[in-house]
Amino acid sequence: MPDPLPTYVLKTEESFAILDARGEICPDLEDDAGIFHRGTRHVSRLQVLLWGLPPLVLSSTELAAVGVLVSHLSNDDGGASGSSAMTVHLERRTVLTASACLQQFCFTNYRDQPIEVPLTLRLDADFRDIFEVRGYHRSKRGRTLRRGVDGTLELIYRGLDGEDRVTVMRLSDPVQDVSEEHIRLQITLEPRQTRRLFLVLDFHPLSKPLGAEEHYNAAMSATILRFRDARRSAASVVSDNPAFNSWLMRSFSDVHLLASQVEDGLYPYAGVPWFSCPFGRDGLITARQMLMVEPRLARGVLGYLANRQAVVDDPAHDEEPGKILHESRLGEMAALGEVPFAKYYGAVDSTPLFLMLAGDYLCRSDDQDFIAGLLPELQAAMAWIHKAEASSADGFLRYLRGADNGLRNQGWKDSDDSIHHADGRLAEGSIALCEVQAYAFGARRSLAEILHRLDRHDEAETLLEEAAALRLRFHQAFWTPSIDSYALALDGEGQPCQVRTSNAGHCLWTGIATPQAAAAVARQLMAPTSFNGWGIRTLDERESRYNPMSYHNGSVWPHDNALIGMGLARYGHRSETLQILTGLFETASAVPMFRLPELFCGFPRREEEGPTFYPVACSPQAWASGSVFGLLEAITGMSIEREQGSSRVEVRLQNPCLPRGLNLLDINGLRLGDEEINLQFHRSDYDVGVMVRGRSPGVDVVIMK
Numbered sequence: 001m002p003d004p005l006p007t008y009v010l011k012t013e014e015s016f017a018i019l020d021a022r023g024e025i026c027p028d029l030e031d032d033a034g035i036f037h038r039g040t041r042h043v044s045r046l047q048v049l050l051w052g053l054p055p056l057v058l059s060s061t062e063l064a065a066v067g068v069l070v071s072h073l074s075n076d077d078g079g080a081s082g083s084s085a086m087t088v089h090l091e092r093r094t095v096l097t098a099s100a101c102l103q104q105f106c107f108t109n110y111r112d113q114p115i116e117v118p119l120t121l122r123l124d125a126d127f128r129d130i131f132e133v134r135g136y137h138r139s140k141r142g143r144t145l146r147r148g149v150d151g152t153l154e155l156i157y158r159g160l161d162g163e164d165r166v167t168v169m170r171l172s173d174p175v176q177d178v179s180e181e182h183i184r185l186q187i188t189l190e191p192r193q194t195r196r197l198f199l200v201l202d203f204h205p206l207s208k209p210l211g212a213e214e215h216y217n218a219a220m221s222a223t224i225l226r227f228r229d230a231r232r233s234a235a236s237v238v239s240d241n242p243a244f245n246s247w248l249m250r251s252f253s254d255v256h257l258l259a260s261q262v263e264d265g266l267y268p269y270a271g272v273p274w275f276s277c278p279f280g281r282d283g284l285i286t287a288r289q290m291l292m293v294e295p296r297l298a299r300g301v302l303g304y305l306a307n308r309q310a311v312v313d314d315p316a317h318d319e320e321p322g323k324i325l326h327e328s329r330l331g332e333m334a335a336l337g338e339v340p341f342a343k344y345y346g347a348v349d350s351t352p353l354f355l356m357l358a359g360d361y362l363c364r365s366d367d368q369d370f371i372a373g374l375l376p377e378l379q380a381a382m383a384w385i386h387k388a389e390a391s392s393a394d395g396f397l398r399y400l401r402g403a404d405n406g407l408r409n410q411g412w413k414d415s416d417d418s419i420h421h422a423d424g425r426l427a428e429g430s431i432a433l434c435e436v437q438a439y440a441f442g443a444r445r446s447l448a449e450i451l452h453r454l455d456r457h458d459e460a461e462t463l464l465e466e467a468a469a470l471r472l473r474f475h476q477a478f479w480t481p482s483i484d485s486y487a488l489a490l491d492g493e494g495q496p497c498q499v500r501t502s503n504a505g506h507c508l509w510t511g512i513a514t515p516q517a518a519a520a521v522a523r524q525l526m527a528p529t530s531f532n533g534w535g536i537r538t539l540d541e542r543e544s545r546y547n548p549m550s551y552h553n554g555s556v557w558p559h560d561n562a563l564i565g566m567g568l569a570r571y572g573h574r575s576e577t578l579q580i581l582t583g584l585f586e587t588a589s590a591v592p593m594f595r596l597p598e599l600f601c602g603f604p605r606r607e608e609e610g611p612t613f614y615p616v617a618c619s620p621q622a623w624a625s626g627s628v629f630g631l632l633e634a635i636t637g638m639s640i641e642r643e644q645g646s647s648r649v650e651v652r653l654q655n656p657c658l659p660r661g662l663n664l665l666d667i668n669g670l671r672l673g674d675e676e677i678n679l680q681f682h683r684s685d686y687d688v689g690v691m692v693r694g695r696s697p698g699v700d701v702v703i704m705k
Contacts, residue, residue, distance in 0.1 A: 006592060007033060008062045008069045009272050009620060012223070013098035013260045014038045014330065015203070016276050021060035023071045023094045023103060024048065027124075032133055032273060032616075035101050037203045039277070039331025040157075041133055042167045043101070045124035046201070048092075050075045050117060055090055062593060064253035065231075067223045069094040075117075087111045088189070095219045099204040102216040105197040109189035117189060121199065122182045125167045127157035129333040134274055138338065148178030161335040168205045172198035172212035230256040235293040235671065237632065240664040243589055250594040251628050254620035255290060255297070264303025264370075265296045268626075270327075271598055271618030280305055280325040280350035281412060282623050284357050289562060289626030291357075291364050292633045295671065298361040299370060305354055306377040310345050310384075315402035318346035318410070322384030324354045326410075339405065346406045348388075348399035349436050351381045352443035356510070359446025362453065363640050366649070366673030371450060382447055382463075385440055394477065394494055396432035397440045411436060412560075413503070413538065417545065418552035419489050422498045424544040429492015435506035437474045441467050442510035452644060471512050484520045486513075500524055500540035502560050508567025518571040525564060526576050533605025534587045535561045535580065541602075548602035548612075555614060557599045558584055559623035562630040569634035574657050581631045582659045587611050588628075596624040635659070636681060637704075640672060647698060649675050654704040656681055656688045668693070675699045 007030060010017045018033040020026060025033045025046040035043035047054065055073035062069050073090040091106040109115055127144060129136075142159040152170040159165060169183060177184040189195055198212035210218065230252075237248055258276070259266040268290075269275070270282035283305070287298040310323040317340050318326075326347035334342040358378055362371045371378075385397060392398045399410040408416050411433045419427045444467040451460035478486045480496055486504040487496035504521045507513045513521065524530060530540045532548075535556035539546050548554040565580040588594045590610035598621035601612035637654035649672045658665060658681060665681040678694035692701050 006060070008060065009257070010062075010067060010069060010094065010096040010101075011257050011269070011272060011276065012067070012096045012226075015096055015098055015101075016272050017043075017094070017096055017101055018273055019046075019069060019094060021057045021071060022048070022055060022073060023060075023069055023092045024054075034133070035096075035201065036130060036273070036276070037099065037165075039130050039329055039334065040165055041128045041130070042125050042165065042203050043123065043201055044126040044128070045122055047122040048105075049120040049122070050088065050090075052118070052120065053077075056086070058089075064250050064257075064593070066227050067095070067253070067257055068220070088115070088117060093220075095216070095223050097219045097222065099202070100215065100219070101201040102212075102219045103199040104216055105199065106194055107187065107189055107197070108194045109191055112191050114188060114190050117187050118184070119187060119197075120182055120184050121169065121171075123153055123155070123167075123169050123201075124181065125155040125157070127155075127159075127165050129331045130274065130276075130329075131331070131333050131339055136333070136339070138333070142332070146180035148180070148183075151175045151178060151183075153178055153180075153183055159332045161332050163332070163335070166203060166205065168200075168202045170200050170202070170209070170212060172196075227253065227256060230259075230294075233294070233296060234669075236666070236668045237293060237629070238666045238668075239662050241662050243594075244585060244662060247585060247588040247594040247628060250588075251596070251625040252293070254595060254625040255286065255294075255622055258620060258622045258625075259297065259300075262300050262304040263307060265300025267300050267304050268297060268622040270623075271621035274616075274618055275327075275621075277327060277329050278304060278325070279327045281347055281353060284350065284353040285559060285563070286622040286626040288353075288357050288360060289559070289623065289630035291360055292638065292670070293629055293667075295361060295365045298357055299365070299367065302354070302358055302361060302374060303370075305350075306374050308343065309377050309380060316340060316404075317342075317344050318402045318406050319343075320345070320384060320388075322351065322380040322382075322387075323347075324350040324381060326350055326407075340403045344403075344406065346399075346401065346403060346410050348397060348410045348433070349412065349439055351384055352397070352436070352439035354378075355381055355443035356439065356446045359449045362450055363642060364672065366642065368453060372454060375450075375454070378447060378450065382443065385443060389440070392430065392432070394432070394490070395473065396477070396490065397436050398430040398432045399436075400430040400492075411503075413552040415551045417550075418538075420497060420499065420545055421491075421495070422544065427489055427491040427497050431492070432490040433503065434474075434478050434486045434488060435503045437470065437478070438507040438510040438512040441470050441474070441512040444470070445511075453642075474512055475514060475517065479517060483524070485524045486517070486521065499543045499545075500530065501543075502530075502536050502538050502557075502564060505536065505560075505564030505567055508571055509563045510567075511570060513567075513571070515571060518567075518573070522568055522571070522573045522576050526579065528604075531579070531583070532556060532602050533583065534600070534611045535583045536564055537602040539602075549614070551599070551614075554602040555599045556602050556611075557624075558587075558596045558627040559621075562623075562627035565631045566634045569637065572655070574635060574637070574655060577631065577634050578657060578659050581628075581635060584627060584631070585659065585661075595620055596627065597621060598624055632665075636665075636667075636679075648700060649673065649698060650700045650702060651677060651679075652702045652704065653679075653690055656690060656703075658683050658688050666693075672699065677701070 270279040448460040448463040597619040
């Protein structure tokens, strides 16, 4: 079988498409491709044949700035009755809306005589749930009806959940033949003539739908406006390095490609294909990474999660009052309860991360009315943390699965074998992860800052006292001299998992680590056994379960590296942060379209070889795309301070630095509530200087070196 063509991704709201270079779906070559809508694959085959043959691929481009796929194609040899190869050019543009996929075909005849082009469009829809595509087996399914009606091809799936799911294919031109699997027509091309044809794949057809051309033009205008608004609403980040700029543009566009409109703004869905839905942890971390350039994401994420905070005890969904959502799924299997993820709360870290983001967002945006409106949800989240800690013998924040088919592990490393002891034994019982205690520390400090801003000083001071006590207990319980790092976790019997992992780096991010411990963790994480040349591995290669091809036991995750880099910079280890940023930049430069995947394999870097791909990684993945922006915040040493009772905002830049290959970095339109600032970082012979190129009257800048 020939190698499949490279794949491209489009997404709008609850729909996403994985297409090949032709703008097509060929299940014989790529079995997880398709067009998915609301958790179900609505198109599992889409192919165009010219004279009965697939067109040749000349080139294909996913236009990051507008979310459109452009494919340049040509005809293969049409045989005795057809046209010789490479005489008909086909430019095919694909755009996605919330409920339809639309394509424009531009045919151009480069022969000196008219030709008749027989055109066949093949369509199928297996209406498989995303979990079925992922490999889940179902004993029963609904039934699919196929019919040709008035020149259209309709496929209707009668689901076991009582919902009909529909795909309708229609064209702008009259057709000759419609069957259960294809539509056929013939188009006439005069010499040097270009002719357009429009295709609509509609998942919610109206009784009186728009014409195909009108529908396509409206969709194209909407996607251009969507990405234009995103750029106008965010800070602009540009360097003097064209490749770095390509990475920045791709990363920013991918975050917005994955973002969906919610009540209070935008929510970055986790990743395509497996996680194209709201995930609490992923959304919170992505919003935090993007906070410097795009604070709208934080507002959207906080509002969405507050509105879906748990209010009852429901072990079947690991739900407890005050917990923050882990994920929310659409689709037949979720609706029927075949998977528990319609609204699932099996994450121990989403709740403290929610509190941390709220504090950071308030400091950045000064959006006090919004945060004050969330205070009941913020206090409920802290109440859940207090209750969960009080229920454990050692007072640490732990998890233990309640749902029979829920997640065994409920931190960010949620694969079954990710939490283990040095001898490889899996950790049993309730688990206290090191980074979760760090998040609980950060959550207290963030909520304390919010309460101080709201003049609730006694409550704030109580939380700060709790944070200080937690910091001492944490270091005593988790510090492990034999590995010169924090233990991965404490198991149900209180025994430490004494393995070297990337989790310890997250403890630097929130500031729970002592300076001495931070220095030791930095040395361990940047050692060749952990840093593979592209990034920091999830598990050090000296550990018994190390496998560079595993999901969480030796692979490299960009978002993990970004949080570690932000933590290293917090403790003054900016050279190590630069090393991480450089590794990820070189990874992005070595992968298609500068698109960092969810993860990649942890094999050591070798000369003249690129990173090794993880075969089923999501790409794009929101928190992988957000990583560069979190790391830029770290290397610029940027922090925001707002003095109680003052309307002024102070931007602090502590020991800013730039990676090798960047001599200039401009950040323009950086919004700080009602204030704004433009900054330029430039490399000199001895260090990195800062020029304030513009600021509104309420901004002060402090540069510390």
